[in-house]
Amino acid sequence: MRAVDALMECLKAEGVDVVFGLPGGANLPTYDAFYDAGIRHILVRHEAGGGHAAEGYAKATGRVGVALGTSGPGATNLVTPICDAMMDSVPVVFLTGQVRTELLGTDGFQEADTIGITMPIVKHSVMIQHPLELPRAIHEAFHIARTGRPGPVVVDIPTDLSRADIPYEPITDIHLPGYQPTTDGNQKQIRLAAKALANARRPVIYAGGGTLDASAELTELATSDRLPVTCTVMGLGAFPASHPQWLGMLGMHGTRTANYAMDEADLIVAIGARFDDRVTAKLSEFAPHAKFVHIDVDPAEISKNVPAHIPIVGYARNILPRLTAEYRALEPDPSRLDEWWHRIRSWQERYPLSYVDSTDSEIKPQYMVQALYEASQGDAIVCSDVGQHQMWAAQHYHFDKPRRWINSGGLGTMGFGLPAAMGAKVGCPEATVVCITGDGSFQMNTQELATCAQNGIDVKVFIMNNGYLGMVRQWQELFWDRRYSQVDTGQYPDFVKLAEAYGATGLRLTDKHTLVDDMREALVTEGPVVVDVRVAPEENVYPMIAPGQPARNMVG
Amino acid sequence: MGEPGTKEILSLEELEAAGSFRTGRKHIVSILVENKPGVLTRITGLFARRGFNIDTLAVGPTDDETVSRITLTLDGAVQSIDQVTKQLHKLINVLKIRDLDPSETMARELALFKISADGANRAEVMQVCEIFRAKIVDVSKRTLVAEVTGTQEKIDAFERLVRPFGLVEMARTGEIAITRGRTET
Ligand SMILES: Cc1cc2nc3c(=O)[nH]c(=O)nc-3n(C[C@H](O)[C@H](O)[C@H](O)COP(=O)(O)OP(=O)(O)OC[C@H]3O[C@@H](n4cnc5c(N)ncnc54)[C@H](O)[C@@H]3O)c2cc1C
Ligand SMILES: Cc1ncc(C[n+]2csc(CCOP(=O)(O)OP(=O)(O)O)c2C)c(N)n1
Numbered sequence: 001m002r003a004v005d006a007l008m009e010c011l012k013a014e015g016v017d018v019v020f021g022l023p024g025g026a027n028l029p030t031y032d033a034f035y036d037a038g039i040r041h042i043l044v045r046h047e048a049g050g051g052h053a054a055e056g057y058a059k060a061t062g063r064v065g066v067a068l069g070t071s072g073p074g075a076t077n078l079v080t081p082i083c084d085a086m087m088d089s090v091p092v093v094f095l096t097g098q099v100r101t102e103l104l105g106t107d108g109f110q111e112a113d114t115i116g117i118t119m120p121i122v123k124h125s126v127m128i129q130h131p132l133e134l135p136r137a138i139h140e141a142f143h144i145a146r147t148g149r150p151g152p153v154v155v156d157i158p159t160d161l162s163r164a165d166i167p168y169e170p171i172t173d174i175h176l177p178g179y180q181p182t183t184d185g186n187q188k189q190i191r192l193a194a195k196a197l198a199n200a201r202r203p204v205i206y207a208g209g210g211t212l213d214a215s216a217e218l219t220e221l222a223t224s225d226r227l228p229v230t231c232t233v234m235g236l237g238a239f240p241a242s243h244p245q246w247l248g249m250l251g252m253h254g255t256r257t258a259n260y261a262m263d264e265a266d267l268i269v270a271i272g273a274r275f276d277d278r279v280t281a282k283l284s285e286f287a288p289h290a291k292f293v294h295i296d297v298d299p300a301e302i303s304k305n306v307p308a309h310i311p312i313v314g315y316a317r318n319i320l321p322r323l324t325a326e327y328r329a330l331e332p333d334p335s336r337l338d339e340w341w342h343r344i345r346s347w348q349e350r351y352p353l354s355y356v357d358s359t360d361s362e363i364k365p366q367y368m369v370q371a372l373y374e375a376s377q378g379d380a381i382v383c384s385d386v387g388q389h390q391m392w393a394a395q396h397y398h399f400d401k402p403r404r405w406i407n408s409g410g411l412g413t414m415g416f417g418l419p420a421a422m423g424a425k426v427g428c429p430e431a432t433v434v435c436i437t438g439d440g441s442f443q444m445n446t447q448e449l450a451t452c453a454q455n456g457i458d459v460k461v462f463i464m465n466n467g468y469l470g471m472v473r474q475w476q477e478l479f480w481d482r483r484y485s486q487v488d489t490g491q492y493p494d495f496v497k498l499a500e501a502y503g504a505t506g507l508r509l510t511d512k513h514t515l516v517d518d519m520r521e522a523l524v525t526e527g528p529v530v531v532d533v534r535v536a537p538e539e540n541v542y543p544m545i546a547p548g549q550p551a552r553n554m555v556g
Numbered sequence: 557m558g559e560p561g562t563k564e565i566l567s568l569e570e571l572e573a574a575g576s577f578r579t580g581r582k583h584i585v586s587i588l589v590e591n592k593p594g595v596l597t598r599i600t601g602l603f604a605r606r607g608f609n610i611d612t613l614a615v616g617p618t619d620d621e622t623v624s625r626i627t628l629t630l631d632g633a634v635q636s637i638d639q640v641t642k643q644l645h646k647l648i649n650v651l652k653i654r655d656l657d658p659s660e661t662m663a664r665e666l667a668l669f670k671i672s673a674d675g676a677n678r679a680e681v682m683q684v685c686e687i688f689r690a691k692i693v694d695v696s697k698r699t700l701v702a703e704v705t706g707t708q709e710k711i712d713a714f715e716r717l718v719r720p721f722g723l724v725e726m727a728r729t730g731e732i733a734i735t736r737g738r739t740e741t
């Protein structure tokens with residue numbers, strides 16, 4: 001069969017049920033194979049939309065997402081999603097077309113050195129050199145994307161090779177001598193960690209994106225005693241926000257309670273979290289009294305930013321049950337945590353997340369998220385873009401389950417939200433999928449509304465329209481003497497008309513008194529809906545750790 | 557130092573001082589890799605991204621034809637070279653990495669020196685070569701080419717001695733290395 005038909009067989013063998021892409025000259029053979037391969041292909045309007053959709057699909061389902069683009073501009077349009085997937089450890093396989101082999105290196109039509117351009121932002125990449133390599137390369141790509149620390153893999157396929165006639169045998173024996181992730185965790189280290197935890201008087205569990213598939217195990221550990229839990233923006237939902245041991249998110253816009261608890265902790269158990277600078281704030285004053293247990297599947301994360309006293313390398317879902325068992329066996333005295341909880345409760349009482357609501361009908365952005373939480377009964381998959389709205393969504397939509405909160409954290413990619421929501425909805429058709437976006441971010445991939453309308457992908461977009469690139473405006477206000485430079489987006493475009501032009505329903509909401517009901521109506525309206533919610537334009541996200549400050553100096 | 561994201565002005569001195577965390581200890585890193593296209597680029601790219609300057613680099617086959625050895629030398633702070641080593645491990649085609657301990661390691665480099673040697677100083681040049689066990693591999697009317705092997709330091713010393721005679725050209729391979737005793741490199 002043709003190599004591209006073998007490619008289809010490989011995708012099916014990997015359990016791929018949907019791919020997102022856009023054709024061009026160099027991947028014509030692949031698209032010919034899709035014509036009757038029986039794999040759902042969703043035609044996006046921009047490759048970046050396809051890439052982020054594959055990420056949204058992967059983040060919502062935990063399965064590997066797949067995105068396709070042609071050579072040259074198709075591949076370069078995928079660069080942002082590839083980098084985004086790298087930063088947030090998202091398993092996505094990117095299949096790019098490449099010019100035919102005799103044109104390689106000649107600046108041929110639509111030739112770009114895709115492997116070279118993407119080299120620093122992939123977990124792995126390969127250009128097919130011989131058609132017989134293709135099936136194995138595809139299976140290796142899925143294996144690498146999915147296992148260890150997940151991430152993006154690029155497979156670049158020269159168009160002539162993809163038309164070659166090859167014998168196809170299913171491949172099941174993947175063996176990569178240079179890639180043997182440690183997944184189990186060292187038992188001795190686990191025992192040490194249990195002991196440290198049993199002796200701790202002010203422990204905190206700091207859980208990140210690496211715990212999203214170990215949510216039950218994490219909750220089990222935390223509740224085997226009264227261990228307080230905080231999550232990064234990537235880990236939200238791994239521990240239920242409604243649980244009394246929940247401290248809220250930590251970091252730059254986390255709760256005071258979570259940040260103060262880190263600041264005073266004597267033991268921090270970091271699980272699938274990578275001590276990002278948005279979390280540590282001023283590194284030299286981060287958690288000054290704490291010893292660190294660090295559980296991560298990537299050895300390079302151990303002691304990268306903060307030296308770990310007890311490192312444990314492996315999958316959280318493998319390690320946590322054994323840690324819990326060892327911890328229980330030590331029969332730690334729960335009353336040793338009384339004083340700590342007393343302190344935590346006093347912070348919670350003094351510093352709840354709060355804001356000053358309007359006295360008229362104006363919608364405060366924080367209230368917008370609370371209203372959406374109420375209207376969706378806290379049960380939606382929430383995809384977000386990047387900016388103030390992202391932080392308010394993280395603070396005020398409370399996630400009780402993992403994979404309900406999908407955002408771009410590491411790269412902070414504006415334009416991520418809508419396509420990610422599209423991918424999440426395709427992956428989880430039964431779920432209510434909403435996108436909380438900003439007037440700026442939404443315009444960076446609006447074209448995917450057409451994809452949603454055409455394919456009946458039922459996403460509900462709520463634009464927090466403050467008329468500003470709000471997050472940048474906030475920094476200019478607070479740290480650059482209010483010199484608002486290039487952050488005013490004005491009243492353009494008319495999002496309601498834009499939605500209608502795309503074949504979606506457009507609504508505009510301006511009154512807080514009817515907001516919950518109006519949102520409910522939007523949620524039950526069939527098909528894609530875009531809701532332009534006009535909010536107070538100059539609200540700031542608080543609390544906040546100002547740049548260069550330690551957590552204990554939070555403001556607002 | 558001035559805080560990121562704020563309007564505080566940075567002095568050039570501060571900025572430059574912040575980057576100078578090198579210990580100056582020389583590292584010899586030996587890397588076994590699968591013999592596949594692009595592997596060298598991935599490795600050097602990784603060093604570049606973490607701000608390391610590679611001093612020398614040597615690549616060659618091993619006893620296994622599917623595996624190549626890359627030996628590179630560089631200066632680095634201990635902390636961050638560990639970080640690069642861990643990042644290198646994450647490259648799928650990298651099989652093994654050793655940051656070699658100089659006291660446990662045999663390191664050798666090959667160098668070719670083209671030295672001006674007309675009648676007057678030729679004998680003197682040849683004497684220096686002899687002391688360094690350098691081989692004369694080419695002789696012309698005005699120059700001779702000497703081949704030297706040894707540690708980087710020995711070759712540096714040879715260079716210092718012959719430079720006054722007039723060094724026309726020099727080519728060095730960069731060190732390759734292997735551990736002493738029975739342990740594998
Ligand atoms: C505007 C903006 C503001 C932000 N503000 C904040 C903030 O206030 N607070 C905040 O927390 N973040 C914030 N972020 C996000 C921040 O930039 C980082 O993306 C985030 O902190 C990283 O989350 P993480 O540590 O959970 O790591 P992730 O990026 O989610 O990485 C996951 C880690 O877990 C490991 N891992 C993966 N799978 C497993 C497994 N199965 N078992 C064990 N380990 C595994 C990986 O190796 C990796 O180290 C903000 C981002 C933006 C754009
Ligand atoms: C592609 C891209 N360009 C620029 C930025 C820098 N940036 C971060 S937040 C932000 C403002 C986003 O504006 P909007 O989507 O309206 O959200 P708001 O902050 O107003 O809620 C910008 C420009 C970015 N994160 N991504």
Ligand SMILES: [Mg+2]
Nearest residue numbers: 438439468470
């Ligand atoms: Mg805005």
